[in-house]
Each structure stands twice: as C-alpha cells, then as structure tokens.
Amino acid sequence: MATDVMPAHSETSRPEDNYLTASKGIMSWLVTLDHKRIGVMYLIGTMTAMFLGGFLALLLRAEHISGTPTFFTHDQYNQLFTLHGAIMVFLFIIPSIPAALGNFILPVMLGAKDVAFPRMNLCSFYLWVIGAIFFICALLTTGLDTGWTFYTPYSTNTSQTNVVLATFGAFILGFSSIFTGLNFIVTIHTMRPPGMTWFRMPLFLWSLYATAIIQVLATPVLGITLLLLAAERMFGLGIFDPKLGGDPVLYQHFFWFYSHPAVYIMILPAMGIISELISTFSRKPIFGYRFIAFSSMAIALLGFLVWGHHMFTSGQSEMVTIIFSVLTFSVSIPSAIKVFNWLATMYKGSIVLATPMCYALSFLFLFTIGGLTGLFLGALATDIHLHDTYFVVAHFHYVMMGGTLVAFIGGLFYWWPKMTGRMYNEFWGQISSLIVFVAFNLTFFPQFVMGSRGMPRRYYNYLPEFQVYHVLSTIGAFLLGFGLLLAAIVLIVSLFKGKKAPANPWGAATLEWQCGSPPPLANFEKTPTVGNPYDMNSVVWDPDTESFIRRGDVPPVTD
Numbered sequence: 001m002a003t004d005v006m007p008a009h010s011e012t013s014r015p016e017d018n019y020l021t022a023s024k025g026i027m028s029w030l031v032t033l034d035h036k037r038i039g040v041m042y043l044i045g046t047m048t049a050m051f052l053g054g055f056l057a058l059l060l061r062a063e064h065i066s067g068t069p070t071f072f073t074h075d076q077y078n079q080l081f082t083l084h085g086a087i088m089v090f091l092f093i094i095p096s097i098p099a100a101l102g103n104f105i106l107p108v109m110l111g112a113k114d115v116a117f118p119r120m121n122l123c124s125f126y127l128w129v130i131g132a133i134f135f136i137c138a139l140l141t142t143g144l145d146t147g148w149t150f151y152t153p154y155s156t157n158t159s160q161t162n163v164v165l166a167t168f169g170a171f172i173l174g175f176s177s178i179f180t181g182l183n184f185i186v187t188i189h190t191m192r193p194p195g196m197t198w199f200r201m202p203l204f205l206w207s208l209y210a211t212a213i214i215q216v217l218a219t220p221v222l223g224i225t226l227l228l229l230a231a232e233r234m235f236g237l238g239i240f241d242p243k244l245g246g247d248p249v250l251y252q253h254f255f256w257f258y259s260h261p262a263v264y265i266m267i268l269p270a271m272g273i274i275s276e277l278i279s280t281f282s283r284k285p286i287f288g289y290r291f292i293a294f295s296s297m298a299i300a301l302l303g304f305l306v307w308g309h310h311m312f313t314s315g316q317s318e319m320v321t322i323i324f325s326v327l328t329f330s331v332s333i334p335s336a337i338k339v340f341n342w343l344a345t346m347y348k349g350s351i352v353l354a355t356p357m358c359y360a361l362s363f364l365f366l367f368t369i370g371g372l373t374g375l376f377l378g379a380l381a382t383d384i385h386l387h388d389t390y391f392v393v394a395h396f397h398y399v400m401m402g403g404t405l406v407a408f409i410g411g412l413f414y415w416w417p418k419m420t421g422r423m424y425n426e427f428w429g430q431i432s433s434l435i436v437f438v439a440f441n442l443t444f445f446p447q448f449v450m451g452s453r454g455m456p457r458r459y460y461n462y463l464p465e466f467q468v469y470h471v472l473s474t475i476g477a478f479l480l481g482f483g484l485l486l487a488a489i490v491l492i493v494s495l496f497k498g499k500k501a502p503a504n505p506w507g508a509a510t511l512e513w514q515c516g517s518p519p520p521l522a523n524f525e526k527t528p529t530v531g532n533p534y535d536m537n538s539v540v541w542d543p544d545t546e547s548f549i550r551r552g553d554v555p556p557v558t559d
C-alpha cells in the first residue's frame with residue numbers, strides 16, 4: 001500500500017531536507033500526500049475553528065454579566081450557543097486530536113512511512129474544509145438556533161434558520177471523520193515495521209485505534225439521522241412528526257446512538273496523549289500498560305451501550321432507564337483504571353514539570369472532576385433534578401475542555417519541537433498552563449453550584465440569586481481566553497525565535513523521537529529499531545548533540 005505511494009512524494013527530496021523544506025510553494029501543500037503536512041493543515045484548520053468557537057463563547061459569557069438583557073436578544077443568544085456548540089463539537093473537538101496530532105504522529109510513532117491511504121487522507125481534509133464552509137454559510141445567512149443536537153420537532157417544524165444547510169455540513173464532516181478512522185485502522189494493521197507487535201505499540205496508538213473503531217462504526221448512524229432530519233424538514237415525511245405517524249423520541253435515540261460514542265471519539269485520544277506525557281515526564285515506564293490498552297478498547301465498546309442516559313427524562317420506560325443507568329456506571333470502570341495507572345506511574349517517578357506535564361497534571365485534576373460529576377448525571381434520581389441545568393454544562397466542559405482541549409494543548413507542546421524543529425519558551429509555556437488551569441476552574445466550577453441550585457442551561461437571562469456565579473464565570477472565561485491566547489503566542493513566537501530542537505529533547509523512548517526534528521519526508525532514513533516504547537533506560541542524554549540518544553548496547557528486537 002504505502003510502498004507504491006512513497007516514490008510519488010519522495011523522489012525530489014535531498015538527504016538534508018525535512019518534510020517542511022522538501023518542496024516549496026502553496027501548491028506543494030494543497031496537493032500534498034504527506035501525512036505530516038496534512039496533519040499541519042488540519043492543525044491550522046481546527047485551531048482556527050477553536051478560536052472562532054472561543055470568540056462566540058466569550059460573547060455568550062458577556063451576555064451573562066447581568067441578569068437582564070445585556071447585549072443580545074433571546075434569538076441571538078440561541079444562535080450564539082448553537083454555533084458555539086456546533087463549531088466546537090463538529091469542527092474542533094472531534095477532528096482535533098486524531099486528524100491534526102494523530103495524522104502527524106501516528107505513522108512516525110508506528111515506524112511507518114505514511115498512512116495506508118494518503119489520497120484518502122487528503123480527501124478527508126478537503127471534506128472537512130467543505131463541511132466547515134457549509135457551517136460558515138449557515139452562520140452568515142440565517143444563523144442556526146436548534147442547539148448542536150438538532151432536536152425535533154423544533155429543528156424540523158419550528159426553527160426559521162437554515163437547518164438543512166448546517167445538517168449537510170455535519171453530514172460531510174462525518175465522512176471526513178470516517179476516512180480518518182479507516183485510514184488509521186488499516187495503517188495500524190498493515191504497516192507496523194518488524195518488531196512492532198501489538199503490545200509494543202505506544203498507548204497513544206492504542207487510543208487512536210479504539211477511537212477509529214468508533215469513528216467507522218458510529219458516524220454512519222449520525223449521517224443517516226441527519227439525512228432523515230433534512231428530508232423530514234424539506235418534504236414532511238413523517239419520520240419524527242407524531243401528526244404524520246412519526247416519533248420525535250426516535251430522533252433522540254438515533255442522535256445519541258452516535259453522539260455518546262462520539263464523546264469517546266473526543267476523550268480517548270486525549271487519554272492516549274496523557275499516557276505518553278505522564279510516562280515521559282515521570283521518567284518511568286507506564287504502569288499497567290496492558291490495562292490501559294485494553295481499557296481504551298473497553299471504553300470504545302461499552303460506549304455504544306449507554307446512549308439512553310441522555311434520555312432519562314424523555315419518557316422512555318423505567319426498565320430501559322435503569323438498564324442504561326447501570327451500563328453508564330460500568331463505563332466509569334475503565335476510565336478509573338486509567339487514572340489509577342497514571343497516578344501509579346507518577347509514584348516515585350522523577351517528575352519534570354515541563355509545560356506538557358503541567359497540562360497533563362491539569363488534565364488529571366479536571367478530567368477526574370468531569371468524570372465523577374458524570375456519575376451524578378448517570379444516577380436516575382439525581383439526574384431528574386440536574387437534567388438541563390448548568391450542572392450538565394459544567395460536567396461536559398470539564399471533560400471536553402478540561403479533558404480533551406487541555407490534553408490537546410499538552411500534546412501540542414510535547415510534539416511541537418518534532419513538528420516544527422523549534423523549542424518554545426518553557427517559562428511562558430508553564431505560565432500559560434497555570435492561567436488556563438486557574439481560569440478554567442473559575443469559569444466552570446461556579447456552574448456546578450448554580451446548576452445544582454436550579455439555573456437552567458440555554459437561558460439568556462437569570463434570577464438575581466444566580467448573579468454572583470455568572471459574574472465569576474464570565475470573569476473566568478475572559479481570563480481563560482487570555483491563557484489560551486498566551487499558549488498560542490508562545491508557540492508561534494518559537495517559530496521565529498525558538499532554539500533549534502534536537503531529535504529527542506524529552507528522553508522519550510517511542511519511535512517518533514528517533515528521527516530528526518522535523519522528520520525527513522519519508523520519516524526514517526532507515527527502518528527504525530523497535531523496542532519497548534516505555535523503556536526510558538534505552539535512551540541517554542548526549543551533551544554533544546544536546547539530545548537524548550538511543551544507547552548503542554540495547555539489543556534490537558527482531559520478532
């Protein structure tokens with residue numbers, strides 16, 4: 001597979017070239033088949049989406065500086081939270097780690113030259129661009145006010161906004177996600193170099209593999225659901241409309257059958273990054289490798305069985321509700337296994353508080369709060385009270401933003417020297433992580449409190465007793481925006497002012513640190529030596545190159 005595509009994009013390269021300098025000009029990027037360049041393009045695209053979604057979030061929070069109408073009408077507020085949610089979920093969080101970091105890192109970490117289907121990879125990027133354009137068109141024409149969930153009957157019968165355009169956008173984005181997943185599955189199955197057995201794969205790759213299974217199996221369900229929704233709205237088919245014999249709750253089943261597994265598309269790769277960071281910066285092999293690997297697979301499979309916890313108040317039968325509640329609790333087991341193993345890895349490690357590790361520690365704290373508050377929502381009695389309140393908003397921001405986004409930034413700082421060949425400023429990187437951590441809690445912790453006291457989500461006004469929480473949350477949000485901007489500035493400045501990065505600045509033992517920074521076009525000049533990915537003793541600091549290098553006396557594995 002890859003062998004027949006490699007010559008196509010390596011024939012012009014010279015030995016001193018890396019993937020950034022091998023060919024020049026905008027066209028060499030736009031039609032590139034190199035997974036690294038596609039990863040970089042995805043990175044630019046998803047980061048742009050993140051800052052756009054973040055800007056909308058600040059507008060939402062600004063509205064809540066007072067409990068009376070401040071800047072927007074209720075209709076505008078509905079549009080703002082819909083676009084914020086839809087952009088963050090479909091354009092940012094779902095593609096972010098797999099398509100940007102995963103695309104860049106997966107083949108290098110695996111010891112392969114590229115993904116299995118480079119053309120499909122490029123196609124997936126352009127599908128993302130087209131889907132994003134549909135979304136932006138909906139934003140510029142009539143906006144969108146259904147919430148990111150597109151619930152019927154509002155989306156089919158009532159909303160005056162351009163629902164069809166936005167659903168087509170999400171439909172196309174779905175294909176982009178499927179293509180990425182398919183590519184990763186085939187790459188991991190067929191392109192492992194000699195010695196790279198399944199249980200020598202770094203845990204980030206296991207997490208991407210588990211994610212890819214969900215992408216391939218769950219996304220088609222969303223696709224068909226959105227098509228049915230668009231058809232219902234345009235032609236009044238009566239699939240979801242009770243007047244015509246349909247059932248609106250059916251829509252919720254379809255939607256969450258994808259969208260709960262989709263939360264694991266968002267969080268599993270983040271967990272994979274954390275496994276790498278915790279091990280590298282504790283300078284210790286990961287504790288419980290197999291448990292972490294299998295827990296990713298368990299989460300991916302169990303994740304398909306719990307969608308009904310989003311529908312406890314929809315009138316589904318009591319029996320079904322109890323079953324979904326029990327199953328929901330069972331998903332917390334593999335997640336807790338991971339957290340335990342990360343803590344055990346740090347125990348007695350020599351912890352280095354480099355920026356990526358600071359973000360990883362934030363993740364541990366924030367994800368644990370997010371996960372544990374999920375249990376209150378998964379328990380029937382408490383969910384009836386908490387459903388559709390700010391408690392839910394706080395819960396999913398702790399997992400999606402405190403979890404996925406924070407891990408994503410940690411991973412970005414970690415692999416940045418590899419991707420760009422430049423070291424960033426460590427001091428300002430650490431400061432950014434501190435600001436993000438404090439500001440995040442200031443923004444979202446008050447939401448747990450007001451939610452549990454009855455503040456409903458998706459309201460643009462509120463009663464005076466909620467004022468103090470909203471004001472704290474708004475101040476936190478602006479500070480958080482500043483922290484994220486600072487992180488972006490630290491990275492961008494490094495491109496111009498950063499020291500040249502060595503091949504292995506961190507002392508990690510996974511394969512991506514064996515090739516140059518940035519990697520050559522074909523990743524490795526010669527097939528890399530595969531060993532235990534967490535054997536920190538196999539690398540030593542070399543003062544001459546100011547880099548960690550592989551010890552010569554470590555025997556290569558050949559099985």
Ligand code: HEM
Pocket residue numbers: 149263264266267309310328329331332370371372374375377378379383386387388392395396399400
């Ligand atoms: C692991 C990453 C997770 C992510 C990314 C995530 C994300 C979300 C999102 C986006 C919602 C809001 C859905 C809406 O708009 O109504 C939500 C709600 C919910 N989550 Fe999570 N979640 C995660 C983990 C968990 C866990 C570990 C549990 C329970 C053990 C859980 C239980 C729930 C429940 C029951 C709801 C529905 C609440 C309600 O509607 O009242 N989630 N989650």
Ligand SMILES: [Cu+2]
Pocket residue numbers: 259260263306307309310
């Ligand atoms: Cu769910």
